[in-house]
Amino acid sequence: MPEVTAARVPGTELTDEPLVEIKDLRVHYRTTKGDVPAVNGVDLAIRRGEILGIAGESGSGKTTLAVALLRLLRPPGYVAGGEIVFRPRGSPPVDLLELDERRLRALRWKALSYLPQGSMNSMNPVMRVADQFRDVILEHRRDLRGDVDAMIRRLLRQVGLDENVARMYPHELSGGMKQRVLMAISIALEPDLVVADEPTTALDVTIQRVILQSLGDLRDQFGVTLVVISHDMGVHAQLVDRVAVMYEGKVVEVGDVRQVFKRPQHPYTKSLIESIPKIGEAPWREEQRSRVP
Template sequence: MSETDDNVLELSGLEVGYATSEGMVTAVDKADLAVRRGEILGIAGESGSGKSTMAVALLRLLKPPGRVLGGSITFRPKDKAPVDLLKVQGQQLRTLRWSNLSYLPQGSMNSLNPVMRIKDQFADVIIEHAPARRSEIDQLVPRLLEQVGLEPRVARMYPHELSGGMKQRILMAICIALEPDVIVADEPTTALDVTIQRVILQSLADLRRDFGVTLIVISHDMGVHAQLVDRVAVMYEGKLVEVGDVRQIFKDPQHEYTRSLIDSIPSIGKEAS
């Protein structure tokens, strides 16, 4: 297998901007990035650095005034020919979503329909993207819930009956319902206490172990990357300024901004500057 074949995603010269009254503002500036099949890749950077914009662009979820200005995103799903995600349209794009490419959105509190039972929200995704698997729903949902550490009875509950951590794990279970190649997790530990954060991080690691899924984890928190990912891509002002093995990044960061992110991690006994 060639090095290229080992990549599930390749971003080349990706440029994304937002139209404003004063002209186009570049949010992602000619990003080049390869994502290896089966790895957990972290994308780090402060708010406004462009990391979430890059993620929604590759998922084809970018909304106006955002616009992809250039570049390509090559996706190599299992048992399918490679595609440029920026060029696929209509039914082909719908088929890729969830079946091959899933999204764990930021803000689990607002991502579930408040008037639908959890089981019905699983069914929505499965029927929309893999209608042939409709008959499996009753058996599939309890297994998926157990995979993320939740009891089967949760399937009968409504979102308001669940904690934030439970909602996040339900979204993770929905993401793996159709066994995708790649899951993009956008700030998966935001607004969760440290105990639940640890549970979520372990659940993400378990998804890679049990399903062989590739994970792209977006977080401003370098502590999250230190605990979870294999490699880190650091974004600053829309540019990818450093990409490397997580141990190497923490041991010997090459870019000043990367060093600043690492220094921002709270440490017991560390004096405030």
Template structure:
């Protein structure tokens, strides 16, 4: 793996046990994520996108299990590590400081009885207690970098709109300047105007922090606006990976063409 690759997935298989037998949700997946890029993971619901995300983050819950493969992660200035083989303290240290997660559903991802500033403190002090004295400066600065005013730090989640909650989560994700952020459906349940704000904020995070982003979305319009490369998943497999402009211009797989054709176009009548 080269120094320009932050994540290398090889032969990854994720299986769910059911009453009718095992179902393979991710099937022999190979994928490289380049340092500093925004990589999109596209596909319809059930294609395996979110299962891939939680498997990479070691957040997979039973009856799901990883049955094969490796996930080699290369944090800047550190030795490569196979995320599927680390446990306990080593895994805890990697999370947030080197690898963080922007989950689906910002509405349910913040503690409703804690002020925003306290939720920042929980994450930062758990993983970087030496930054305690800098918190009063860090929190307003992080909020500002996602377009939120300092007063948001003193608010509770119920006082924020859906888009504001999503931006708070984005700020928490990059608080410790991780190498890689995995964002799972970051624009779900947001209106079109707010979606645009979130996409711009994600692009700004890459620019301001140099963070690598893996953005998972069923919406090809999101990928068209944001990512550098797009990887298309179908039934647990990657069917196409390439430069986003080239993929949209000349898709090589029929499923990719169908996803692109699903983007609403002005003047098109519903059938």
């Protein structure tokens, strides 16, 4: 079992106040053989200031839950029922599923942001990095036009990148650099919530560590609430405060990450934890030994 190292920096605010409350959320996909439930009656609270992990194998409903929360769901998927109550700073609570497009657009990036899966394909290949920042910032905050270049340089430094990256095209960046550029864009307007979908996919282990540290810094330095979606329980062990485990479209267990790893309550959670490779463990060696006469 990996060491569970997620820890809060002293002084970082974490409260029991819910930033998001998901209630009886149901998301279905239409098929020629009838509707298929992908998220089936999920109840989940996201506390302000925390890093919440959502774990589960492929097909468990993790990403569908995220895109429903962000109102990015596309046909044949549709929300069959439930509500998602969001409490942005300085504004009254809203049900994200009931907002019209104009009000939803006003919340995106400024209060609700997304770090998509697959950094390789999430940037415009024919635009310089700085122009991609400007697109997001000026679309929502035209009053920052005179400050945008200084903002871009500051944001790049905050995720550990050189200011010269602003002049580059995406093909000139490594996978880890692209992921950090997307992180910087996602926090440019200081949102309340960032949803990161499989942020370490397709990255080598050394870069994964850098990305996880950068994600932790977003919360600790800027007070951003993070939802981290990953099938990798090792990622959750290193990063999150609490973890919610999904299985067949339902949340089967939620708890403090240390408690979940030490005393998992659901058999599926236990199986996920046991699937993590252990140092020195090589099943093929045991198989070889068993064949030796």
